[in-house]
Amino acid sequence: MSSSKPEGGPAASKPRIVTCPQCKGESLYATSNPYRPFCSERCKNLDLGAWASESFRVETESPPDDQPFGDAHLQ
Numbered sequence: 123m124s125s126s127k128p129e130g131g132p133a134a135s136k137p138r139i140v141t142c143p144q145c146k147g148e149s150l151y152a153t154s155n156p157y158r159p160f161c162s163e164r165c166k167n168l169d170l171g172a173w174a175s176e177s178f179r180v181e182t183e184s185p186p187d188d189q190p191f192g193d194a195h196l197q
Contacts, residue, residue, distance in 0.1 A: 144169050 140158075142149040144165035151158050160166040172178050 138151045139148050140151045141147070142159065142161040142165050144160055147161050149155065149157075149159060149161035155161075157163055157166045160169065
């Protein structure tokens with residue numbers, strides 16, 4: 123009785139191709155691509171630069187300008 127895994131599982135399927143978030147080109151989404159989900163080091167660095175320069179932002183709810191931050195009893 124053999125305990126080997128059957129061939130042709132999910133890892134043996136065709137490579138997954140995704141859209142690069144930066145240039146919109148094709149990108150291989152696999153461990154062999156160190157820049158995934160980006161297609162290249164250039165696209166990865168452009169995205170990092172956009173976050174660093176605050177071109178991209180995560181939306182948050184800001185408190186109204188007339189109310190202090192935090193608990194009023196502690197101020």
